[in-house]
Amino acid sequence: MKITIENLQLRYGKFTAIENMDLEIGDHESVVLLGKSGCGKTSTMRCIAGLEEPTAGRITIGDTVVFDAARGINVPPNKRNVGMVFQSYAVWPHMTVFENVGYSLKLQKLPKAEIKQRVHEVLELVGLESFASRGASLLSGGQMQRVALARSLVMRPDVLLLDEPLSNLDARLRDRLRIELREIQLQLGLTTVYVTHDQQEAFALADRIALMQDGVIVQMEEPSAMYTQPASSSIAHFLGVSNVLPATSRTSGDFALGDGAVSISATGRRPAPGATDLSACIRSEDIRLSREGAAGVNSWPGIVRVASFQGSSIRYAVELPGGTHLDVLAPLAAGVRHSVGESLWVTVDPTAVQVLPQTAVDPAVNTAVAA
Ligand SMILES: Nc1ncnc2c1ncn2[C@@H]1O[C@H](COP(=O)(O)OP(=O)(O)OP(=O)(O)O)[C@@H](O)[C@H]1O
Ligand SMILES: [Mg+2]
CATH class of the missing domain: 3.40.50.300 (P-loop containing nucleotide triphosphate hydrolases)
Incomplete structure (x- = not known):
């Protein structure tokens, strides 16, 4: 009923x-x-x-x-x-x-x-x-x-x-x-x-x-x-997105993380122009680590600060230039294990980055039953 x-x-x-x-x-x-x-x-x-x-x-x-x-x-x-x-x-x-x-x-x-x-x-x-x-x-x-x-x-x-x-x-x-x-x-x-x-x-x-x-x-x-598609960064965080990083808008689709040492591109969802209090939200399993790499769009040098074994995967804390820390979940099946102190390359696909406001500006809430 x-x-x-x-x-x-x-x-x-x-x-x-x-x-x-x-x-x-x-x-x-x-x-x-x-x-x-x-x-x-x-x-x-x-x-x-x-x-x-x-x-x-x-x-x-x-x-x-x-x-x-x-x-x-x-x-x-x-x-x-x-x-x-x-x-x-x-x-x-x-x-x-x-x-x-x-x-x-x-x-x-x-x-x-x-x-x-x-x-x-x-x-x-x-x-x-x-x-x-x-x-x-x-x-x-x-x-x-x-x-x-x-x-x-x-x-x-x-x-x-x-x-x-x-x-x-x-x-x-x-x-x-x-x-x-x-x-x-x-x-x-x-x-x-x-x-x-x-x-x-x-x-x-x-x-x-x-x-x-x-x-x-x-x-x-x-x-x-x-x-x-969480409507805000606080919802994303509640739903288990572990990387919620304060971001400021540079040009359309480009954002600065933290003090600006790192630029990030987002083709996932982007905020309305002029929106403030933004965060780049990235799931830990969407971030890739590799020993080989080069600086480019969403490709940054990083240093492993913590590595913790979780059974089927390893969780890393990786520090980017400017001090931003990323939480990264790498499947053990990938074969490569990184050690604390190791320098490596960090990449994330722009489609996996959503830049969201702290609270939903216009919570396009559909509380009514779908027809
Ligand atoms: N009889 C009451 N008098 C005063 N405040 C109340 C009363 N019952 C609940 N509250 C307050 O109303 C708010 C909502 O309470 P509610 O029990 O609905 O929370 P909840 O979402 O079910 O939380 P939980 O997950 O802890 O069960 C809380 O801040 C609570 O302290
Ligand atoms: Mg309750």
């Missing part, structure tokens, strides 16, 4: 947690709210669920307006048909898995046979069918999280909200459950809003990512577009 958020604002006293948010989530769509701790992700979820009363704006789920500040509409959480799974497992330890999952259906006084059938259906979906009679306190973290998920799904919600549901689990289990969650979401065609501060998780689970900073959605995009 579609969710439409219009002009949402949430204040805690004088502090603004969400500012003028517009967001449209399509039927069956999986949108991930991604952003640093404290940027307003949980607050947004709580507003959709009805656990928080926004100071302004409107929220519509399907055709029902569930909140409208201007008209004084505020549908209580239990009437919104929204399922929620939180970071803490929140299962009842004194009940069995079956009782945990069936509890809300029992409160609704559904016939026993129907409860049994629905509980077994969802337990099968989350891979816990053989655990039905197990006491919930005897489960592992990953199993408890599946119980929490089953408990939401059994209510057949129109919308599923997941707030960092995997963050208490170890890395391998998190990877596996992430894929399972995506499968379940696609299989049931559920509209989901998923919150995380982990970009890998966002890339894996999202149809579209809404990137939040300080209570505002600053970019909304499909994962691959978000990865290749």
Whole structure:
């Protein structure tokens, strides 16, 4: 079911947690709210669920307006048909898995046979069918999280909200459950809003990512577009671009790094003329090191300052003229290893350089559902 958020604002006293948010989530769509701790992700979820009363704006789920500040509409959480799974497992330890999952259906006084059938259906979906009679306190973290998920799904919600549901689990289990969650979401065609501060998780689970900073959605995009076309240097940095180097514009497509000792050419994205507060953003894996070379466009002499072994690759810190340091990730398979103190040549393709403003000037944010 579609969710439409219009002009949402949430204040805690004088502090603004969400500012003028517009967001449209399509039927069956999986949108991930991604952003640093404290940027307003949980607050947004709580507003959709009805656990928080926004100071302004409107929220519509399907055709029902569930909140409208201007008209004084505020549908209580239990009437919104929204399922929620939180970071803490929140299962009842004194009940069995079956009782945990069936509890809300029992409160609704559904016939026993129907409860049994629905509980077994969802337990099968989350891979816990053989655990039905197990006491919930005897489960592992990953199993408890599946119980929490089953408990939401059994209510057949129109919308599923997941707030960092995997963050208490170890890395391998998190990877596996992430894929399972995506499968379940696609299989049931559920509209989901998923919150995380982990970009890998966002890339894996999202149809579209809404990137939040300080209570505002600053970019909304499909994962691959978000990865290749961040709207600002702060977004690039958040998405793992490790070289974010202050730059000033010289001529069109040419920029000076740091004190000007190094020129860099960018045919990737370039800022609007006159834009200030620019940074050249380069992914560490896009930079090449070699023993042979010559000065030229995006080819500079450098000195290796740090070399650290990372398994399948080596990470180098390389100093350029003028003191600019580059973070370079070189695959071990390339065969050549450089040592600390070595002089070498550093090159980067101009298409791999994006010069971006610190904050998106005109965040060409497309928060509406694609037609
Ligand atoms: N009840 C409250 N009273 C006052 N401030 C609050 C309250 N709840 C949240 N905040 C503040 O609102 C901001 C957004 O909080 P929120 O919980 O939405 O962040 P988040 O993006 O979910 O962060 P995290 O990744 O750490 O969970 C934070 O600065 C937080 O301190
Ligand atoms: Mg949170």
